[in-house]
Amino acid sequence: MDFTLVAPYLGFLAQAAWITILISILSLALGLILGLVAAVMKLSGIKPLVWLVDLYVWVFRGTPVLVQLFLIYFGLPQLGIELGAFLSSILGLGINAGAYIAEILRGGLQAVPKGQLEAASSLGMTRPKVLWRIVLPQAFRISVPALGNQAVSMIKDSSLASLVTVSELMMVAQRFAASNFAFMEFYLTVAAIYLVLTTVMSMFLTRLEKRMAVSDR
Numbered sequence: 001m002d003f004t005l006v007a008p009y010l011g012f013l014a015q016a017a018w019i020t021i022l023i024s025i026l027s028l029a030l031g032l033i034l035g036l037v038a039a040v041m042k043l044s045g046i047k048p049l050v051w052l053v054d055l056y057v058w059v060f061r062g063t064p065v066l067v068q069l070f071l072i073y074f075g076l077p078q079l080g081i082e083l084g085a086f087l088s089s090i091l092g093l094g095i096n097a098g099a100y101i102a103e104i105l106r107g108g109l110q111a112v113p114k115g116q117l118e119a120a121s122s123l124g125m126t127r128p129k130v131l132w133r134i135v136l137p138q139a140f141r142i143s144v145p146a147l148g149n150q151a152v153s154m155i156k157d158s159s160l161a162s163l164v165t166v167s168e169l170m171m172v173a174q175r176f177a178a179s180n181f182a183f184m185e186f187y188l189t190v191a192a193i194y195l196v197l198t199t200v201m202s203m204f205l206t207r208l209e210k211r212m213a214v215s216d217r
Contacts, residue, residue, distance in 0.1 A: 005182040006189050016172035017193055023089055023158045023168060028151055030094025035101025040131070042106050053102065060099035066160055068092045073164040089161035097154060104146045108139035141212045148205035152198050159194075169193060 006013075038056060041049040060068065069092035073085060083091065112135050140147075162171035169190055177186035 001185050001188075002182065003185050003189070005180050006176075006185050009176045009186075010189075012172055012176070013169065013189065013193065016167060016169040017197070019167060020155070020158050020169040021197065023086070023093070023161055023166070024151075024155045026090045027093035027097060027158070028154050030090060031097030031101050031150070031154070032147075034095060034098030035105050036136075038098060038102035039105035039109055042102065043109055057099045057102055060096050061103075065092065065096045065157060066163065068096055069160060069164055085161070085165045088164055089158075089166050092164075093154065093157060093161070096157075097150060100150055101147065104143050104150065105139060107146075108141075108143035109135060111142050112138045144205070144209055144212060148202070148209070151205065152201055155197050155201060156194060 038053045042053045044050070069089065072083065072092045073088040076083065076088075158168060159170040161168050162174065165171070173186045173190040177183045180186070
């Protein structure tokens with residue numbers, strides 16, 4: 001193997017890595033929003049909303065994310081909706097992540113002691129204020145480990161965006177590998193970059209967990 005073939009392209013790979021990071025952050029943010037809304041709807045007790053969330057989770061957890069990306073990028077234009085590769089990737093990855101995050105946050109919300117809700121209500125706090133100031137902070141703290149795993153998975157899943165023509169890390173590496181016939185060198189380099197990104201994310205999440213654990217004392 002000759003990694004000197006990769007050296008001239010490291011700058012391009014670094015730029016592509018930023019695209020990967022951006023896709024991961026935006027997709028995770030969308031997933032958190034959708035997941036939170038779905039979790040609250042699930043626990044609302046309103047049957048049509050519960051059924052809607054169950055359908056959402058069932059469909060998007062039960063089908064491959066790649067199929068979902070293809071339906072958005074290749075399928076929606078048949079209906080007259082063209083979103084572009086970048087937006088399609090964020091939408092597909094975000095909606096898929098939201099189905100998993102919904103279940104994570106649902107568990108976190110249910111783990112908050114009901115006595116705290118009753119105490120807050122007895123103090124005259126409205127239901128939205130109880131949810132925002134009492135329930136959600138604790139549910140988020142409980143859910144951090146599982147949400148962290150989802151964030152790490154999102155970084156790796158972002159490589160699927162290359163299949164809908166987004167010039168992220170994997171797509172750029174494939175182009176250079178094919179032009180130089182140095183597949184092993186480029187793919188090992190890309191694997192190392194992904195490993196660095198996921199390691200940094202894991203370290204950040206570990207510090208966040210420790211910080212929250214201290215705040216509980």
